[in-house]
Amino acid sequence: MRPSDLPSLSALHEECFPVRYTGKFYAGAVRGTSADGKGRLFSEVAVDEGREEAAADLGGGEGGLVPARELLAGAEGKAAGEGKADGIGAPGSGYIAGGVITQFNRTETLKEFDVLDEAKYPLIMYILTLAVTSSYRRRGLASQLLAAALAHAASNPSCGAIYLHVIAHNESALRFYERHGFGNVGVLPDYYLFGGRQHDAYLLVRYANGASRPLGLLEAIAGYLGRAAESVRGWIWGEGASNPSRVHA
Numbered sequence: 001m002r003p004s005d006l007p008s009l010s011a012l013h014e015e016c017f018p019v020r021y022t023g024k025f026y027a028g029a030v031r032g033t034s035a036d037g038k039g040r041l042f043s044e045v046a047v048d049e050g051r052e053e054a055a056a057d058l059g060g061g062e063g064g065l066v067p068a069r070e071l072l073a074g075a076e077g078k079a080a081g082e083g084k085a086d087g088i089g090a091p092g093s094g095y096i097a098g099g100v101i102t103q104f105n106r107t108e109t110l111k112e113f114d115v116l117d118e119a120k121y122p123l124i125m126y127i128l129t130l131a132v133t134s135s136y137r138r139r140g141l142a143s144q145l146l147a148a149a150l151a152h153a154a155s156n157p158s159c160g161a162i163y164l165h166v167i168a169h170n171e172s173a174l175r176f177y178e179r180h181g182f183g184n185v186g187v188l189p190d191y192y193l194f195g196g197r198q199h200d201a202y203l204l205v206r207y208a209n210g211a212s213r214p215l216g217l218l219e220a221i222a223g224y225l226g227r228a229a230e231s232v233r234g235w236i237w238g239e240g241a242s243n244p245s246r247v248h249a
């Protein structure tokens with residue numbers, strides 16, 4: 001992204017989120033740095049095809065700008081030009097139709113939820129925002145943007161998972177992330193404040209690079225007992241004969 005994308009990026013966020021982001025957030029996002037200037041952001045945005053100069057940023061290292069039409073054409077079974085595609089290239093050409101903004105955080109940020117083996121996977125990718133403007137939805141655009149973020153996470157072997165917070169009543173986002181393999185690992189009561197009241201959030205996680213959730217004590221004991229039962233069965237009935245009633249001469 002570039003500084004001139006700031007108004008379009010902030011319009012996307014103002015339309016899609018009830019939470020208001022600061023000027024520092026947007027200024028950092030277009031520069032590729034977090035609002036405090038300390039972290040690096042990876043972002044990918046889909047722009048309307050009418051924006052010629054966007055093509056120059058395609059494939060840029062820390063994310064970039066991709067014509068929305070190209071992303072939509074890549075979405076399975078939903079090529080641009082079919083179905084509801086008349087929103088592409090519509091009046092307002094040049095605005096950002098969708099975007100994802102992410103950053104790597106230390107795994108210890110989520111210590112209390114015990115989602116990862118921190119020694120093996122010291123990093124975890126946070127999705128700060130993922131949004132698609134309403135007239136472009138349900139055509140696979142967010143799926144494509146998420147795929148770019150997941151590929152970025154997968155390219156760093158220290159990263160064991162991708163996570164985000166979602167407002168508890170945001171059914172469409174919950175369905176979207178569920179569809180993409182995210183699990184709900186915890187509730188954060190009163191996490192968001194907007195509209196004069198507090199709102200709970202869910203913490204959603206999807207594992208990457210072969211990671212999985214560390215076993216709790218009870219799960220570890222259950223696993224051990226299960227394996228022990230298997231070996232006793234094998235000892236009584238012979239190797240591999242877990243169900244003797246199915247053994248025929």
Ligand SMILES: CC(C)(COP(=O)(O)OP(=O)(O)OC[C@H]1O[C@@H](n2cnc3c(N)ncnc32)[C@H](O)[C@@H]1OP(=O)(O)O)[C@@H](O)C(=O)NCCC(=O)NCCS
Nearest residue numbers: 016130131132137138139140141142143172173175176179
């Ligand atoms: C959530 C959001 C990003 C989805 O964008 P999108 O481009 O419409 O998503 P996709 O087209 O890639 O959807 C893929 C799948 O997600 C699920 N999904 C997406 N929107 C859904 C909805 N409103 N209801 C139910 N399922 C939905 C569906 O399974 C969908 O597949 P389908 O269209 O074949 O049924 C978009 O609705 C949005 O920007 N919402 C506001 C911002 C937000 O809540 N962001 C998430 C928190 S960071």
